Amino acid sequence: MPMVRELRINGRSLAVTAEDDRTLLGVLRDELGLTGAKYGCGEGRCGACTVLIDGEPARSCVTRLSAVGDREITTIEGLEQDGKLHPLQEAFLETGAMQCGYCTCGMIMSGVGLLRQNPRPSREEIIEAMNGNVCRCGTYTRIMAAVDLAARAIKEGRK
């Protein structure tokens, strides 16, 4: 039976009415209108649905609502702070790291997750963190460059 619960999303508390076994992706998209996370494969393999749960990248298409509890969810819609884009969003724009753009939000969320845990990743670490996200248009070269650029921008900003 559907039940009302509070979800902590992008710094706010939102009430949703949904069954325990609903996917987080379905709830975000169809109940809350947060459509930045996309359906790509439904099995956690392509990364288009990536969001952060307590700061860690997670595949929302295979995350059941019952597993979310009161953990903090961050979606692409919650990255902007005080009208300023996240440095990785800026870097995606600067490098032109997108074509059709369908994988872009998932890519950015995986990259943001990496940069939160490791603000100065090596090239190998970037590749490892981003390897599970598929871009069928083939934009990887620029996506890697964007993550690298954002890491440098964050470093500069903190100096």
Add this chain to the structure above:
Amino acid sequence: MASWPRNPRLIGTRIPRLDGMAKATGKAKYPSDILPAKMLFGAILASPHAHAKIQSIDVKAAESIPGVKAVYVQAKAGSTLRFQGDFIAAAAATSEELARDAVRAIKIEYEILPHVVTEEQAMAPGAPAIVRGGNVRPGRAVIRGIPDSKLAEIEKIVTALPRNQQETRRKQEVEKVFDELFARSDAVVEATYSVPVITHVCLEPHGLTARWDGPDKLTVWASTQAVQVVANELAGEFEIPSANVTVLTDYMGGGFGSKFGADVWGVVAARLARQANAPVRLFLDRSLEHLAAGNRPSATGKVKIGASKDGRVTGLLAETHGTGGTGGAGFPFPYVYDIPVSSRSHSDVFVNGGAQRAMRAPGHPQACAIMEAALDDLADKLGMDPLELRLKNLDPNDFHTPIYKGEIAMAAELIGWREKRKPRGMNGTGPIRHGMGMAMHQWGGGGTQDKKVSCTISPDGTVELKSATQDIGTGARTIMAIIAAEILGLKPTDIVSNIGNSTFPPGQPSGGSTTTPSMSPPTYDAATRARDALFKHLAKVLNVKPEQLSVKDGSVLVEGQASLFWKDACRKLGTASIAETGGFQEGLASVGVGDCQFAEVRVDTETGKVKLLKLVAIQDSGLILDKLTWESQVYGGVIGGINYGLFEERIMDPITGVMLNADMEQYRLAGAADIPEIIVRAYEPDEQKARGVIGVGEPPTISTAAAIGNAVANALGVRVPHWPMSPRNVLMALSAAKKEGRA
């Protein structure tokens, strides 16, 4: 004849795409994101069997589930299902989960029919015929270079025989001609090469959301490469005026040739919406994407090719076949090179698999892989540098040839061909081998001449372009804005590029690398007409002649002197906007590209793993409008080719008839870790720019897999004849070579 500005401010520079911000913030709404009020969720029931007949179908239980609002049966009792994934029925319900419950509740009795799902199965003696006329549809040989007198002689012998013996005898006689030719050749290669069926794997699934706005008025949000094609199909299907159907595609998540129509699921979505009296969203899931939404046909080529000592090809005899499921599997062959004598016969093989659809340069990647492998093996047999062999066999009368030569020189330099490449088999004896290879391709990429763009300049200074084309990720929206901004002296961000709406002036479907060459001339024309109309109006107000006016950096100039800011100039229009429609203009677009790619690999002979080290792609495409999106296209094409070269294949189980890797776990695609250093260069001397705009979406994906295959052969000293260059195929080739004493 129109011509592009000689010293452009914007054209040919690096301009970020206009929709980047929407895409990087999640604000871009893709068709599968749209959720109109009261929308129902759809789910599809598709055939679990490769070949079956529906004996009975009962939807009562499905319809009785609370929350299920409509069920539609496409394949009624008596229908034949021709592949796993063939469309049977769909349901619409108040949630996605309920819709899935509903289709699961549909009761069907199947009569299972015998299937063939691989070419081997389909071509085996005694195989069950799955289509009328048999599983193999042979085409007649296409013969070039054999003198007419000789052909007449053969026909005389053949026609004297009973009809059922004619084709075999004709083949024998032609082969005799080639036997003689090959006997006189200094080197002959005889081999069979093949590439598998692959699927499009668009990240956004196929589908649409349909909403009826009245009994004969329909709005759909479709993930499509052709808004007007979808609108016309739906209008036809429901017998309503085309003008009453609005298809909207602001963004879409990839098509690669597979999203041109409404498709059965699109039509059914609209039927369900009508039945339920509510909007319905119906998109495929990942499994159905692999099974039913198109694929690139396989190709196998049994090739015999000869050459004289100096590297000139003497002749080519080829028997090819491929399967596009229930569709054809043709491809151009011979490919690129000037082959003096050739005979090629091709058979389409039908299997119980989803029908093929156009996929990024249809037919060419297959042709390229087979042709380039054969040429490379021939060079090896002659003990010749494969680059030299290619140069010797370009057609001196083909306009591509000087372009090819310039590009080959660039690519060889960039990859270090002369310094680093060793002949095949000379790349060491240890387990890790280094190799280099190359391949060449060609494509059309021209445009159509019947598309229109409107350009509106409003009194508030806004400039809006409209056309019923769409941006599938290539940058079409940005390209159109760049052109208008160039002509109007504005920034691209000052232009609203309004596309992805079927009710706008006729726009190009995004396929065949035709969008930019089709849409650029009418955009140029519309912006020019609008500018001239503005000048005409301003001339009166300012009491000057229109010829004295020009635009630059957001201002209108009189006799070269800045006179009015753009906005102030437009304000003088009063209340009336300027609206001009532009069409085709001769001289702005062209057709025909030919290019090369070089690959460098490292192969582990113990694990069979191929590591790509470097890929060099040289691409011509006439005048480049935006370097940034142009490069994106070439990178993307190359990475598509890396997937084809190393990873992708549809694996069918001959026993159960199902696809074993209809997901994104076992169907392998490149990730970040698989991407080598990729060097992309435009081949754009002035005479190329002068040709005008040519499309670039498809050509850069053609020769990547072929170049990788040749690099692997160079590394191993053994040809891996079957793509992809997966550990399995590499190890199989090494083991076969060992058995035969070749390695």
